[in-house]
Amino acid sequence: MVFGIDISSKSSSVCIMVRAKEFDSFTITNDLGGFNVLLDQLQCYANPVVVFEATGVYSLPLQSFLDRHNYNYVRLNPLKAKKLMDNNLRHLKTDKLDAKHLAELQFNSPQQLSPKQDYRYHEMQNASRFYEELTNDLVKWKNRLHRALQSTFPQIERLTSSHSGEVYWQIVNLFPHAKFVLNSAYDQIVAQLNQIKGIGHAKANTLACSLQTIAKRTCYYDDYDSITVELGKYCIERLRGIEQRRKHILEYIKEIAPNPRDVQLYATIPGIADTTALRIYAELGDLRRFNNRNQINAFIGIDPGRSQSGDVDNHLSVTKHGNAIARKILYRTIGQMETVKSSQPCHITDYYDYKKQLSKARGYKKAAIASMHKLIRTIYALIINDQPYDYRKSLHNQS
Incomplete structure (x- = not known):
């Protein structure tokens, strides 16, 4: 049972699909009255999943409503949703059809449920x-x-x-x-x-x-x-x-950080000062909700795209589907780490220098993004293992 919801500024189109077939569709207002109409429909089914696009401030009231009533949902990045729907040969675009396409996605290309966090995050x-x-x-x-x-x-x-x-x-x-x-x-x-x-x-x-x-x-x-x-x-x-x-x-x-220890662990990485550690923590939230570092890459939007046609299989540049602010902070962090590498060695800056030498013709960005992958891998390991950064251990783990 899937509810596809196409959210606009004042109203939303809802499509209910059962066993990949459209069962019902209707429109609700984006207020408490409209959400209660949606709630009445949700309560008619066991374990329904709601699929919607993260359309900035317009989708936040619905997300909050679903959280309060403990319903599962998939919150899709608009760019990712567009690509997924276009890949399924969407020819027409209306609010009603978009709601239907969003619901169909969960049957044709099942997406992972959006993890829920403490409101403080x-x-x-x-x-x-x-x-x-x-x-x-x-x-x-x-x-x-x-x-x-x-x-x-x-x-x-x-x-x-x-x-x-x-x-x-x-x-x-x-x-x-x-x-x-x-x-x-x-x-x-x-x-x-x-x-x-x-x-x-x-x-x-x-x-x-x-x-x-x-x-x-x-x-x-x-x-x-x-x-x-x-x-x-x-x-x-x-x-x-x-x-x-x-x-x-x-x-x-x-003051409101649910787990201050995470900030302390970030700050043990050379080049990450207290301000940067707080910003990373605030943007990424609790890393323990991710099953692996690839999920964090996708959350940030530095997972590589892919184009496949016949015998041709090309890996494209990063998707940029995720958290743009987190992406910017981590990108800047690589530069900060470079400024202190002479006094505070780090395996990430070692890797950055190596990649930069290999890709002189391709510029700074590719080396920096490659280093961001390694930085994410590092911070994920620190949080999961509850251990501060150690340069010697990092070198040993790479060898």
Whole structure:
């Protein structure tokens, strides 16, 4: 017994199939009234399976409803669902037919039931997505601040090696225009810098000297009373707020984590700092729900595609059907691991360097994705065996 459901923004088409034959079809509204109509139908059958596409925010209420009433379901990635249905020669596309095709899939190409997790894992993923949005906002406001400073005090970006962070933003907030430095006495600049947490007396003197030097060389476009100065200060206000919010989200993930030990195990891998460990944990959830690492590859979307026709059998690039945020985090993690490999050796960076030498003509991405497979294999082994990372053991296991 399979219920195929094609979800739209306000309503959903439902197709009930018994023994691979359509038994009934109807439409429900995407609210409690509509879901109760669905519940009445589900209760008529023993162990029904619901199949639907993960259509962003629109499918979440249905998923939550099914979880609360303890019904099994298959939540398909839309790209995967499209390919599966197209492979079954779908010629027409309507909401009613899509519901039928989704139900047929479970008979023709049975899909594994979507695993259910503690709600805290879902909440951690929500927090991780919020963190990702804030990170994107951080980049936007940094760019806006950069553009504002180009008109008022461009040379101040040479003051420190980093153009971000609490200390830098507070310095710029004090001196958003070169004239703010030129119109202040040296001792006054030092006193203002001393008020910033993290800047001692010696560093304040060094920065004050540098500020005076670069201010004298600055050729600005907008004067110190321009609205652009206000824009720069507003950018800093937003940046500091975003950074504080990001720190709060990481603390929130720590606080609600069902199994903090998993985060500790991730952090034992060279190149994975606490923030990255929390993000990986929040996106991947409990790895114990997977039967093998190949299922994790598919969940993330780095399982290889395949094209077969007659005697031709080609392995394609990664499917990208899964969790895009997790894929991005793990991709970046390979780069982070590379930066510390000289002091913190890791068999994954050894493998990355080997693959990169073999595929010089094909670029960085193929080597990085191949290394992601090895990283997933490693973190899965750490969690399943409850053991921290050990470089020597990893080398021994490979040999």
